[in-house]
Amino acid sequence: MIVGEQKPVDEIREMIADYEKILVLGCNGCVAVCFAGGEREVKILASALRMTAKIAGDKKEITEGAVEKQCEWEFIESLKEQVEKCEAVVSIACGIGVQALAEKFPETPIFPGLNTSFMGMPLEAGVWAETCAACGECILDKTGGICPIARCAKNLLNGPCGGSQDGKCEVSPETPCAWELIYHRFKDRGRLGALEEIRPAKDWSKARDGGVRKIVREDLKL
Amino acid sequence: MKLMKSGSNLERLLQEGKFVVTAELGPPKSADADVIRKKANILKDVADAVNITDCQTAIVRVSSIAAGCILVQMGLEPIIQMTCRDRNRIAIQSDLLGAAALGIRNLLCLTGDHQKFGNHPSSKNVFDLDSIQLLKMVKDMRDEKKFQCGEEMDIEPRFFIGAVENPFADPFEYRALRLAKKVAAGADFIQTQIVYNVDKFSQWMERVRQLGLDHKVYILAGVSPLKSVGMAKYMKHHVPGLDVPDALIERIGKAENPKEEGIKICVEIINRVRKIQGISGVHIMAIEWETSVPEIVERAGLLPRPKIA
Numbered sequence: 046m047i048v049g050e051q052k053p054v055d056e057i058r059e060m061i062a063d064y065e066k067i068l069v070l071g072c073n074g075c076v077a078v079c080f081a082g083g084e085r086e087v088k089i090l091a092s093a094l095r096m097t098a099k100i101a102g103d104k105k106e107i108t109e110g111a112v113e114k115q116c117e118w119e120f121i122e123s124l125k126e127q128v129e130k131c132e133a134v135v136s137i138a139c140g141i142g143v144q145a146l147a148e149k150f151p152e153t154p155i156f157p158g159l160n161t162s163f164m165g166m167p168l169e170a171g172v173w174a175e176t177c178a179a180c181g182e183c184i185l186d187k188t189g190g191i192c193p194i195a196r197c198a199k200n201l202l203n204g205p206c207g208g209s210q211d212g213k214c215e216v217s218p219e220t221p222c223a224w225e226l227i228y229h230r231f232k233d234r235g236r237l238g239a240l241e242e243i244r245p246a247k248d249w250s251k252a253r254d255g256g257v258r259k260i261v262r263e264d265l266k267l
Numbered sequence: 268m269k270l271m272k273s274g275s276n277l278e279r280l281l282q283e284g285k286f287v288v289t290a291e292l293g294p295p296k297s298a299d300a301d302v303i304r305k306k307a308n309i310l311k312d313v314a315d316a317v318n319i320t321d322c323q324t325a326i327v328r329v330s331s332i333a334a335g336c337i338l339v340q341m342g343l344e345p346i347i348q349m350t351c352r353d354r355n356r357i358a359i360q361s362d363l364l365g366a367a368a369l370g371i372r373n374l375l376c377l378t379g380d381h382q383k384f385g386n387h388p389s390s391k392n393v394f395d396l397d398s399i400q401l402l403k404m405v406k407d408m409r410d411e412k413k414f415q416c417g418e419e420m421d422i423e424p425r426f427f428i429g430a431v432e433n434p435f436a437d438p439f440e441y442r443a444l445r446l447a448k449k450v451a452a453g454a455d456f457i458q459t460q461i462v463y464n465v466d467k468f469s470q471w472m473e474r475v476r477q478l479g480l481d482h483k484v485y486i487l488a489g490v491s492p493l494k495s496v497g498m499a500k501y502m503k504h505h506v507p508g509l510d511v512p513d514a515l516i517e518r519i520g521k522a523e524n525p526k527e528e529g530i531k532i533c534v535e536i537i538n539r540v541r542k543i544q545g546i547s548g549v550h551i552m553a554i555e556w557e558t559s560v561p562e563i564v565e566r567a568g569l570l571p572r573p574k575i576a
């Protein structure tokens with residue numbers, strides 16, 4: 046899923062400084078699951094904005110809303126009336142949702158209330174970690190199901206760098222070294238030989254480096 | 268005599284079976300050629316070749332190739348360093364063609380420290396290749412006259428190709444295997460991480476010999492004089508992948524003259540690693556203390572160095 050984190054209220058206040066009627070809009074997809082941009086968070090953010098406006102003596106009229114998925118046209122269609130009644134929207138969906146709204150309602154400024162952080166999963170209550178970087182050519186079959194592109198700080202393909210120590214990455218003592226994990230996965234399977242092979246340079250043209258990506262499936266076109 | 272790959276002094280000495288000495292020169296954080304010349308003069312007759320770091324610990328400094336070029340002009344032999352952190356395969360190949368054209372013959376290939384530790388932590392890193400893919404690319408340029416994309420070139424850059432390995436990083440059991448990968452990818456010589464724990468280093472070398480790698484690659488043990496107990500502790504706790512035994516920290520701590528003790532320890536370590544089968548030389552990394560190198564080399568009985576041909 047896509048994992049995000051709400052922006053500081055002060056940063057959001059700055060974005061909306063010139064507008065009075067604000068709609069705070071959430072998404073009940075990924076960002077609701079990670080407690081950052083769902084209906085519940087909309088309520089909390091809207092109250093915070095109302096309160097801070099009151100303290101500062103700003104006139105603000107803050108309304109609330111949420112949809113199942115801000116990244117699909119059919120769901121945002123239903124927001125037309127609500128959006129037209131306000132001067133600006135603060136969307137706490139991921140960057141995809143914010144852009145979809147901006148595309149659908151080009152007259153209205155749509156501000157991001159969330160920092161879209163990564164694609165990953167919850168490890169335990171309150172902890173999420175990045176696990177895939179959408180490199181466009183998955184190599185998990187060669188790395189024991191552990192992704193070194195997303196989980197190694199240097200996206201190395203041929204084993205751990207010299208900074209791997211006590212199972213941790215040199216960049217942060219809180220992050221496991223992906224290659225330590227890969228090593229043990231193969232060792233436990235009795236297949237360490239798989240790590241002797243030299244993995245050639247990656248074709249990054251399938252990743253973001255190749256330009257903006259798009260998938261066209263003729264078989265599905267109407 | 269075996270055919271030379273690069274014709275460098277370092278390659279020739281290793282081929283002749285001489286015990287070699289390389290030293291490290293850290294270029295300055297300013298456009299000051301005199302600092303480079305001064306440091307080079309200190310190392311001139313005490314090292315067979317001089318490594319020039321490539322923005323080590325991700326701190327911007329004079330480029331390795333530019334500083335290397337100054338050394339060539341002075342009659343020293345540089346080993347330029349190239350990391351994967353700051354350049355993609357286009358930039359690396361271009362810079363290496365230039366380095367070869369400027370008369371540089373030795374190249375050390377590294378992954379590179381993450382930029383988080385440097386003075387531009389908000390920069391974007393590259394890591395288009397990893398160090399093993401870099402070795403392979405440089406070897407193919409030299410031996411196949413081919414760019415990474417497969418295109419051919421007329422005049423190939425002929426480097427004596429080096430790699431690093433850290434016997435003290437984890438997982439320990441994988442470290443010798445990773446060295447084997449580097450040798451298979453194209454490494455002619457290896458410079459190791461700084462050795463303070465000689466026993467652990469010997470264990471690693473045993474594994475290296477079991478794999479027969481000591482016959483396939485020249486291994487230079489990395490050493491570095493400790494300057495103070497503060498530095499020793501810092502290295503132990505804050506430099507990832509460094510193993511400084513407590514006994515050494517205690518020794519430096521108790522010493523009346525910690526610098527003298529640091530040099531003494533360094534000489535002792537050189538004498539011990541020299542005896543390990545499969546070690547072809549030492550690489551002295553006296554970080555911002557290049558002036559200690561002549562004394563260390565002298566006291567280790569490694570002078571005079573053979574003249575550069």
Ligand code: SF4
Pocket residue numbers: 176177178179180181182183184185192193194195
């Ligand atoms: S290899 Fe690529 S696609 Fe597969 S998990 Fe890693 S980043 Fe995602």
Ligand code: SF4
Pocket residue numbers: 196197198199200201204205206207208209210213214215216221222223224225
């Ligand atoms: S310590 Fe491990 S995860 Fe971190 S950069 Fe090195 S190999 Fe990658």
